[in-house]
Amino acid sequence: MPHxxxxxxxxxxxxxxxxxxxxxxxxxxTDTSVCIGCKACEVACKEWNGVPESGLDLLGMSxxxxxxxxxxxxxxxxxxxxxxxxxxxxxAFAGDPDGPAISPATAAVGARTSTxxxxxxxxxxxxxxxxxxxxxxxxxxxxxxxxxxxxxxxxEGRTDFxxxxxxxxxxxxxxxxxxxxxxxGSLFRTExxxxxxxxxxxxxxxxxxxxxxxxxxxxxxxxxxxxxxxxCYDRLGVGMTPACAQACPTxxxxxxxxxxxxxxxxxxxxxxxxxxxxxxxxxxxxxNDGVGGDGAFFLLLDEPEVYGLPPDPIVTTRDLxxxxxxxxxxxMTMAVATAVAFLGGRR
Amino acid sequence: xTRGGERLTVPPADFASxxxxxxxKPPVWKYDIAGYLFTGGLAAGSALIGAGAQLTxxxxxxxxGRWTALGGVAASTYLLVHDLGRPARFHHMLRVAKVTSxxxxxxxxxxxxxxxxxxxxVAELAPLLPQHGVLGLARRIAPPIGNxxxxxAAATAPALATYxxxxxxxxxxxxxxxxxxxxxxxxxxxxxAAASGVGLIAAPAAETAPLRRLALAAAxxxxxxxxxxxxxxxxxxxxxxxxxGRLVRAGRALLAVGTATALLSRRSRVLSAxxxxxLVASSVAxxxxxxxxxxxxxxxxxxxxxxxRERLNENRSVTPL
Numbered sequence: 223m224p225h226x227x228x229x230x231x232x233x234x235x236x237x238x239x240x241x242x243x244x245x246x247x248x249x250x251x252t253d254t255s256v257c258i259g260c261k262a263c264e265v266a267c268k269e270w271n272g273v274p275e276s277g278l279d280l281l282g283m284s285x286x287x288x289x290x291x292x293x294x295x296x297x298x299x300x301x302x303x304x305x306x307x308x309x310x311x312x313x314a315f316a317g318d319p320d321g322p323a324i325s326p327a328t329a330a331v332g333a334r335t336s337t338x339x340x341x342x343x344x345x346x347x348x349x350x351x352x353x354x355x356x357x358x359x360x361x362x363x364x365x366x367x368x369x370x371x372x373x374x375x376x377x378e379g380r381t382d383f384x385x386x387x388x389x390x391x392x393x394x395x396x397x398x399x400x401x402x403x404x405x406x407g408s409l410f411r412t413e414x415x416x417x418x419x420x421x422x423x424x425x426x427x428x429x430x431x432x433x434x435x436x437x438x439x440x441x442x443x444x445x446x447x448x449x450x451x452x453x454c455y456d457r458l459g460v461g462m463t464p465a466c467a468q469a470c471p472t473x474x475x476x477x478x479x480x481x482x483x484x485x486x487x488x489x490x491x492x493x494x495x496x497x498x499x500x501x502x503x504x505x506x507x508x509x510n511d512g513v514g515g516d517g518a519f520f521l522l523l524d525e526p527e528v529y530g531l532p533p534d535p536i537v538t539t540r541d542l543x544x545x546x547x548x549x550x551x552x553x554m555t556m557a558v559a560t561a562v563a564f565l566g567g568r569r
Numbered sequence: 570x571t572r573g574g575e576r577l578t579v580p581p582a583d584f585a586s587x588x589x590x591x592x593x594k595p596p597v598w599k600y601d602i603a604g605y606l607f608t609g610g611l612a613a614g615s616a617l618i619g620a621g622a623q624l625t626x627x628x629x630x631x632x633x634g635r636w637t638a639l640g641g642v643a644a645s646t647y648l649l650v651h652d653l654g655r656p657a658r659f660h661h662m663l664r665v666a667k668v669t670s671x672x673x674x675x676x677x678x679x680x681x682x683x684x685x686x687x688x689x690x691v692a693e694l695a696p697l698l699p700q701h702g703v704l705g706l707a708r709r710i711a712p713p714i715g716n717x718x719x720x721x722a723a724a725t726a727p728a729l730a731t732y733x734x735x736x737x738x739x740x741x742x743x744x745x746x747x748x749x750x751x752x753x754x755x756x757x758x759x760x761x762a763a764a765s766g767v768g769l770i771a772a773p774a775a776e777t778a779p780l781r782r783l784a785l786a787a788a789x790x791x792x793x794x795x796x797x798x799x800x801x802x803x804x805x806x807x808x809x810x811x812x813x814g815r816l817v818r819a820g821r822a823l824l825a826v827g828t829a830t831a832l833l834s835r836r837s838r839v840l841s842a843x844x845x846x847x848l849v850a851s852s853v854a855x856x857x858x859x860x861x862x863x864x865x866x867x868x869x870x871x872x873x874x875x876x877x878r879e880r881l882n883e884n885r886s887v888t889p890l
Binding site for chain 2: 229241280283284289290300302329330332333342343345346347348350351352353354355356371383399402403404405406407408423424425426428431432433434435436437438439440441445446447448509524525527528529530531532533534535539541542544545546548549550551552553554555556557559560561562563564565566
């Protein structure tokens with residue numbers, strides 16, 4: 223009998239997948255409040271997993287030259303500059319000219335850049351209009367960016383700014399759409415509750431790529447198969463920490479038992495709120511969310527969409543029973559229509 | 570607005586994004602899949618018509634239906650395999666059967682439908698065989714085998730025509746997923762329209778009366794389903810705007826023209842062919858339009874972020890955190 227929550231709702235995925243005496247579910251807690259954007263995680267991941275080079279062009283939108291998670295980048299450090307105070311700290315540039323370094327115009331240009339990641343769809347260009355809107359929130363819309371920061375705005379118009387950095391990764395969802403829609407059984411659930419592609423099975427149908435609500439999984443052009451983070455399945459099996467977490471110099475990426483990570487994350491948010499960072503919030507930690515909670519969840523300092531994450535993803539397979547019902551109804555309609563067309567009316 | 574020598578236009582609708590980049594990965598499916606939506610639907614509709622003709626004694630129409638079904642399913646198989654990143658591994662689809670994967674379900678529907686449609690069509694060659702000997706025996710037993718295969722193919726045909734609606738809807742692609750109640754109906758109607766169209770072009774005029782009624786039914790089903798496509802909020806936009814919107818509209822216009830012409834063309838062979846061509850073209854336009862609409866909606870972060878943000882804000886106002 224499938225579990226009542228087999229498609230939606232809280233669930234422990236490994237036992238549901240049929241593992242007996244499964245080890246505790248393992249995952250990542252990525253605390254972006256201590257990320258310094260060093261990209262050691264990206265490098266360590268490539269080194270350990272033998273992930274191919276993903277384009278060495280400068281994207282010209284920020285210090286992020288990776289751009290997105292792709293088949294050839296299983297960690298991606300997002301970088302956002304916002305013209306607003308870091309909040310809890312003394313403004314670093316108090317009294318200095320320091321207007322927004324990113325303007326709608328420069329953001330719009332950045333949205334049009336791309337690089338050959340060797341994957342498909344890889345790093346599609348963005349919407350310049352949407353990029354222009356991201357640059358600093360509504361109060362700064364229209365600020366010019368052709369001049370050095372602060373020069374044109376006058377002393378009273380000067381602002382502090384902050385940098386947001388986040389190391390993004392596959393979320394290893396409780397209800398993983400990629401896994402559920404895979405027609406070959408290439409994607410599977412491990413005993414640790416993570417989701418892994420078997421490269422000897424994948425035939426590159428691309429269904430997982432359209433199904434992922436986070437835009438994580440992607441196809442390599444040269445070999446046609448889908449690739450993504452394995453949460454270092456080979457290392458987990460021998461009790462080692464995944465390469466990215468091992469390499470992270472600030473413990474922004476924490477690896478461990480998911481239950482324990484959730485407790486640790488709740489304590490961290492409480493501490494940040496106490497210290498005057500009210501914008502700190504968790505993302506993907508809640509087993510009652512649209513994907514049943516993520517195996518890799520985050521502490522963010524702004525809304526998820528600012529980091530390129532969907533604000534409220536719902537696994538597409540939640541509606542699958544309703545979809546099959548509609549298809550069944552349409553199929554019956556079709557059969558009846560044909561019967562009536564042939565039997566009805568004059569011969 | 571002009572300031573500091575730069576001209577900036579900032580659209581009014583406001584949502585945050587990461588440098589305007591898409592949240593989702595747009596589908597990697599090539600136009601092969603849009604083409605397959607058409608050929609698969611054509612095959613399914615034709616198998617139904619072949620069976621209807623078989624049961625009501627219309628041999629000419631039966632022949633057209635069976636051969637079109639075989640042609641459609643052969644083209645479908647080619648397109649599906651060609652679209653794979655690793656075409657040589659197409660048989661890996663047959664390792665598993667999963668109801669959570671519409672593609673797996675579709676694989677098995679095709680695996681059942683294809684051979685049945687093939688047997689039904691090949692049985693039509695029986696009259697070409699000699700009267701006597703071993704081949705003469707084949708000549709006598711082929712028609713009943715073809716009849717059984719034709720009916721069995723028709724039994725699986727509605728599933729073949731409608732599962733593709735679930736195939737597209739069971740994704741994170743906003744305009745496809747939100748359309749899940751309507752897509753199977755749009756595709757069912759489109760399949761019947763295309764198959765009726767081919768029948769009107771190729772079958773003897775004396776046997777096409779059911780096709781004219783079927784075209785009308787197809788239009789009713791597709792318009793009924795398509796009507797809802799435009800009523801799903803922001804994610805309807807790609808069905809009404811841009812290139813995808815033009816294709817969907819062209820599909821509707823051709824369907825209306827084709828159906829009307831079919832109903833008026835009782836005796837005219839030329840008008841029948843024109844109506845048939847319009848119906849086939851309508852199906853092609855609809856399939857490519859729906860396919861393109863999904864790709865557009867996945868490429869623009871607006872269609873992902875705005876509905877999700879609205880849902881979050883509504884939930885927050887109901888249950889304060």
